[in-house]
Amino acid sequence: MNELTLFPYGISILEIIYVVSSVLFILGLKKLSHPLTARRGNILAAVGMGLAIVATILFHKKDGEAIGNIPWIIAAIVAGTIIGWVIAVRVKMTAMPQLVSFFNGMGGAAAALISMMEFPHVHSDLIAAHGMANGQVLAILLGLVIGxxxxxxxMIAFGKLDGWIGDLRVKSMKYVNVGILLVITGMVIYVMTRNVQHASELNHWIYIIFAVAVVYGVLFVMPIGGADMPVVISLLNSFTGVAAAMGGFLYNNQSMLTGGILVGSAGTILTILMCRAMNRSLLNVIVGVFGGGGRTGIDTAGTVKEITLSDAAVLLSYSKKVVIVPGYGLAVAQAQHICHELDKLLDQKGVEVKYAIHPVAGRMPGHMNVLLAEADVPYEQLIESDEINPDLPGTDVVMVIGANDVVNPAAEDDPxxxxxxxxxxxxxEARNIIVMKRGMGKGYAAIENLLFFDDKTRMLFGDAKTSLQNLVNEVKNL
Amino acid sequence: MENVLGFFLQHREAIFIVILSVFLGIEVISHVPAILHTPLMSGANAIHGVVIIGAIIVMGHADTTGSMILGFLAVVLGTLNVVGGFVVTDRMLEMFKKKK
Known part of the structure; x- marks a missing residue:
């Protein structure tokens, strides 16, 4: 009551701040989608978040009761801030995708915990009036399952990108997954149709649902291949958004509702955009039936021709125009810095060097731009594939570094x-093509790449970083 | 049927917000260039950290040791999502800016 007399308008202030923070989220997201304003957008959204957090601590009331345990809450926020900040600042740029996945998981876990704790507190009046089948119980259960x-x-996506969890592909997996999904739905319906006085009588079901949902989350991501992880992370990102929105529904909290749903829908669209860049459907990614069908290439495969380091160095040094096509392999080998060194060296010799960035190059769409930017490659040198394609016939050398499917002519020739x-x-279409590859392994799509057998193509086998380093030395010695 | 209609009436404001937000989310990011997909995903990731508000509310009304521990954990995880998300996004975007 003390609090009420101190701040008679506390609730109004809180609601106003929620409106402000929702507007900031929307503006932030809007600005984040334009290169020039992106950074400001991120900061705006962060300010909105800060406002909402502070206002909640100060002014929030539940059944007239102010927020208690404030020292503990602040301690938790301080702990989370320090840990989050340190991880975010320390991590290498190449590890960015798994980090996003990790933080996303944290949000999901928070949503699940909230549901677990709120379930026993569903008001008995509400249950008496509507039974268990009411909006609150539904929001709690959905928040629990999705979170x-x-x-x-x-966490599985994080482990896979970090390389300590492999793919697990069993054909019957998708049936198992559908089965588990049905079991979860069944349990939710079961809980919501029980006839009880207090929700806490059904507490054990909450833990069972939690456990089964965790199993589902693991099995859902396990069979999906490494190159598809970004799509999955984006999808899980929108899941967490929806889980957060469930909390907004539960607490009648507009800020959580707008923020959550906004991310839910924006994340879904982003997921679809990513799939489209790879010319695949979302269902295709999730069910994971990639690599079937298509010509295997055995009939057309000829012999590949290798190139020596010194020949490659000469070829590059005496070219006018060179285009580098970086891919997954460059990112894995963390060869972006040495690659930039090579392009600077060639630039000094009067060679015009550009980078052709395919929308899905790297481990995430746009990831290659971030990586090359980290290595200080000037922005003007990074050209999107649509724009650079018309220039390629006049290009002396295209150097493909650890990319495969994004340069595969089958995408144009073989229906x-x-x-x-x-x-x-x-x-x-370039005059010469040098392909740097670790071996003759196939790309993620597991199809043969006829480019490697082209008359104009020369292969330079080896780890991208080592090869580039050797190439730099050769060019220096010329 | 009566239940469903009653449910709709009771929560019509929230349902309204949900529907409008869905369209807004689609509209706001539908013209994003591919180079910004990763930072945008990361930024959106930070925004769903609003779940921390729920965690604060839960923690603020926790009365047993068990719920205190879980609440504390929820707030820490929510903060990780928020702070980590925004800082990582800023780091990525900083790279884009530097090279002008």
């Missing part, structure tokens, strides 16, 4: 190929 799936899934229709960097 848990998002947490478990994100039966699983990647048919995907926009590619038309590397084969």
């Amino acid at each position: 848990s799936v998002s947490w478990a899934g994100s 039966s190929s699983p990647i048919y229709g995907m926009p590619i960097v038309k590397a084969r």
